[in-house]
Amino acid sequence: MSGAPIASIAILGGGTAGWMTAAALSKALAPQGVAIALIESDAIGTIGVGEATIPTIHWFNQLIGLDEAAFMQATGATWKLGIEFRGWQGDGSAYFHPFGTYGLPGDAQMLPHRLIRAWNGGQAVDIEAVSLTTQLARAGVFARGSGDPRSLLSTLGHAYHFDAGLYAAFLRRMAEERGVRRHEGRVTAIDRDGETGFIRALTTERGERVAADLFIDCSGLTGLLIEGQMAAGFEDWSHWLPCDSAWAAPTAADPAAPLFTTATAAAAGWRWRIPLQHRVGNGYVFSSRFETTDAARDSLIAAIGTPTADPRLIRFTPGRRRRAWIGNVVAIGLASGFLEPLESTSIHLIQTGIGKLLSLFPRQDCAPLLAEQYNRVFAQEMEDVRDFLVLHYHFTQGRSEPLWQHCQATALPDSLAYKVEQFTSSGRLMLRGEELFRDASWFAVMTGQGLRAGDHNPMLDSMSDTENLRHLDAVKAAVAKSLAQLQAGRA
Numbered sequence: 001m002s003g004a005p006i007a008s009i010a011i012l013g014g015g016t017a018g019w020m021t022a023a024a025l026s027k028a029l030a031p032q033g034v035a036i037a038l039i040e041s042d043a044i045g046t047i048g049v050g051e052a053t054i055p056t057i058h059w060f061n062q063l064i065g066l067d068e069a070a071f072m073q074a075t076g077a078t079w080k081l082g083i084e085f086r087g088w089q090g091d092g093s094a095y096f097h098p099f100g101t102y103g104l105p106g107d108a109q110m111l112p113h114r115l116i117r118a119w120n121g122g123q124a125v126d127i128e129a130v131s132l133t134t135q136l137a138r139a140g141v142f143a144r145g146s147g148d149p150r151s152l153l154s155t156l157g158h159a160y161h162f163d164a165g166l167y168a169a170f171l172r173r174m175a176e177e178r179g180v181r182r183h184e185g186r187v188t189a190i191d192r193d194g195e196t197g198f199i200r201a202l203t204t205e206r207g208e209r210v211a212a213d214l215f216i217d218c219s220g221l222t223g224l225l226i227e228g229q230m231a232a233g234f235e236d237w238s239h240w241l242p243c244d245s246a247w248a249a250p251t252a253a254d255p256a257a258p259l260f261t262t263a264t265a266a267a268a269g270w271r272w273r274i275p276l277q278h279r280v281g282n283g284y285v286f287s288s289r290f291e292t293t294d295a296a297r298d299s300l301i302a303a304i305g306t307p308t309a310d311p312r313l314i315r316f317t318p319g320r321r322r323r324a325w326i327g328n329v330v331a332i333g334l335a336s337g338f339l340e341p342l343e344s345t346s347i348h349l350i351q352t353g354i355g356k357l358l359s360l361f362p363r364q365d366c367a368p369l370l371a372e373q374y375n376r377v378f379a380q381e382m383e384d385v386r387d388f389l390v391l392h393y394h395f396t397q398g399r400s401e402p403l404w405q406h407c408q409a410t411a412l413p414d415s416l417a418y419k420v421e422q423f424t425s426s427g428r429l430m431l432r433g434e435e436l437f438r439d440a441s442w443f444a445v446m447t448g449q450g451l452r453a454g455d456h457n458p459m460l461d462s463m464s465d466t467e468n469l470r471h472l473d474a475v476k477a478a479v480a481k482s483l484a485q486l487q488a489g490r491a
Contacts, residue, residue, distance in 0.1 A: 003363045006034060006213045010202060012187065012225055013218035014040030016051065016164050017333025017350045019171035021216050023064045024354045026178035037210050038175070039183045039202060051167065052080060052261040052274045052344040053159040055099050056436070060351040064174065074170045076277040077162035079259050081137040083344065085448060087265035090398020095448030096260070097343075099157035100133030101440045103475050105149055111475070112443045113456040116427045117468055120456070125469075127447060129476045132156060135483045137260050143486050152482045159344070161261065161274045161281075183208050190229055198328045198366070199229060213364045216357075217331040221338060226321055226331035233322035234337075240390045240410060241318040242403065243269045243340055245293065247300045248283040248314060249307035263342060264303075265396065267291060268403045271303055272341065279308065285340050290403040316340075320382040325371040330357055337382055342392060345385050348436065352381060377434075384435050387416040388445070395449035420451065427453035 009025060011018050022038050029036070061068065071077065082098040089095070103111030111130060118125045128134045133156050136143055146153035176182065185204035191211075192199050201211040217225040226232045238244065257275030264271045266284065268291035274281035284300040291299070297311055320337030324330065332353040339345060356377055360370045393407040412420065419442070422430045429442050460468060 003365050005032070005363055006361070007364075008035040008212040009037070009214045009216065010210050010212035011036070011038040011216040011218055012040075012202065013220060013333075013335070014038060014168060014172070014182075015218065015220070015333075016168050016347065017220075017335070018216075018218035019168045019175060020060070020347075020350050021218060021332055021354055022175035022180045023171040023178075024060070024351075024358070025216075026175050026180050027064045028358055030178050035212075036175075036180045037183060037212065038180055039185070039187060039204060039210060041186045042184065043186065051164045051347055052083075052161050052272070052341065053347045054344050055157040055159045056348050056351065057159055060347075060354075063351075063355075064171075066174075071167075071170060072160070072162075075162035075166040076279070077160045078257055078275055078277060079142045080159045080161050080261060080344075081133050081142070081157075081259045083261045083263055084137075084258075085263050085265075085392070085445075087399075088263075088270075088392065088396050088448070089450055093398065095444070096128060096131075096134045096137065097441060097444045097448070098131050098133035098137065099159060100131065100145070101155045101157075102127070102131050102443070103155070104478060105152060105154050107475070108155070108439060110457065110460065112429075112439065113427055113460055114468055114472055116453045117456040117460055117465070118472060119452070120454075121465055123469060125472050126476075127444075130472065130479060132479045132482055135479055136486065137258070139483060139487060140256075140259060141483070141486050141490060142259055152478055161276055163276055163278070163281075183210055187224065190225070192229065196327065197230075199225065213328065214362065214366070215329045217329055217335040218333050220334045221316060223321065223331060223335040225329045226324065226326065226335055230323075230326040230329050232324070232326055232331070234317070235319045235322055236317055237319040237386055238317060240386065240413065241340065241393065242287040242289060242406060243285045244316060244318070245288050245296065246283050246285045246314045246316070246340075247297050247311045248281070249300060249304065249311035250279045250309055251282055251304050251307055253277065253279050261344060265399060265404075266299060266303075267401045268296065270342065271300065273304075280304075282307070285342070287403050290401070290406070318386075320379065323371070323375045324353070324378045325374040327371075328362075328366045330374070332357070336378065339382065339385055339389060342389050343385070343437075345436070349381070349385070353378070380434075381436065383413070383415065384437070387413055387419070388437050388442070390416055391420075391442075391445055392449060395446075395451060397450050420446075423453055424451060425454055427456045 086094045101108035145156035185206045187202045189203035191201040203209045262273040269286035272283045282304045286296045316338045324336040333350045
């Protein structure tokens with residue numbers, strides 16, 4: 001054990017998490033000559049069934065030097081401008097969570113308060129009409145955001161839908177070109193240091209012994225290293241997020257695929273629809289406490305029609321490891337915890353795990369204070385995302401099924417209850433600077449889920465109600481004009 005630099009890293013598990021980690025670490029550490037190995041078994045399946053992402057993926061793409069055109073072609077990717085939530089306020093209801101800000105450039109903080117003021121004054125201003133991102137999504141028109149802060153296009157954001165298996169294969173090629181060595185086979189033996197408890201080597205069923213200074217656990221929900229060896233412990237969040245299973249099945253490609261993910265509330269959970277170039281990914285996230293596995297499968301097929309492959313069942317427990325970094329083991333991806341894909345955060349949580357590791361990258365002694373900071377930040381981020389998901393479940397209205405009654409009756413986490421109280425009383429969104437979801441996202445979902453603020457920011461009181469409405473009318477006109485110009489540009 002020493003303060004010498006890390007000379008070797010072993011990643012246990014492939015799939016999206018493993019190969020994202022391999023691609024990022026090889027890009028960052030190859031100049032230092034760090035040896036990186038990845039162990040995976042073709043006999044072990046992966047969870048990925050077709051991923052929807054959020055705009056933070058652009059940071060990761062830049063980090064690893066990904067070529068967007070090549071990536072989209074290789075993974076069957078399509079553009080994503082947001083998420084539409086159907087049926088969460090009763091059958092026939094729908095609202096949109098856009099990847100972009102509301103209003104004009106520079107108006108992101110105050111525009112929600114302008115809407116609140118208008119609504120509380122009895123004016124029925126359409127929230128979608130003041131979001132260029134939403135209008136583009138509804139019209140099926142894609143446009144990139146602009147770096148010019150004066151342009152209305154600067155309010156736009158976008159992400160991607162892609163095939164998770166193809167994405168992992170794409171990243172594998174990048175990683176192997178940078179020197180990552182892949183070892184095939186299940187791990188059958190784990191060598192630990194009797195004094196420090198550090199893992200020293202993994203041995204595969206083929207007899208290959210892979211030694212390393214640092215081990216990254218990307219073994220999925222089982223957490224073979226972080227839980228099986230390091231006994232991290234698990235914090236179960238099922239009382240807030242009762243869904244514990246999902247059926248996933250593809251259907252034929254949709255030639256008129258929308259530029260957004262769809263999340264449709266159902267009897268015991270919700271269904272996703274993710275349009276790719278070569279197929280549509282479908283799934284039903286449900287609670288086995290409120291619907292049997294067979295009934296859930298039948299429900300999914302009834303909704304999507306004949307799938308092009310047999311539906312696949314996924315079991316999970318929502319929550320997180322109590323510690324994601326112990327000794328010389330860091331868990332990334334599902335090995336560190338699981339939050340259902342309602343807001344497409346799975347890829348984000350992988351890449352931020354990688355980012356935290358790079359920021360806190362250790363020496364061979366893996367200083368405990370580095371792990372302590374990693375675990376603190378990781379826990380806070382997971383709890384932030386958890387709260388955003390619970391917001392959807394708890395405030396669903398117009399649904400009388402037992403699952404939804406349970407969610408409505410379950411007390412909120414204190415951190416979420418505080419946000420809700422602040423918003424409903426004053427219209428303020430109390431967010432820390434490092435939170436993933438920002439004002440526009442919280443405002444979109446809170447509003448979509450039926451929450452209403454009782455007051456607006458008094459800074460707006462310097463203008464009259466008429467002037468406030470005039471400003472909103474100007475925003476709507478600017479959004480409509482920009483949409484028409486972009487539509488004309490496609491013709």
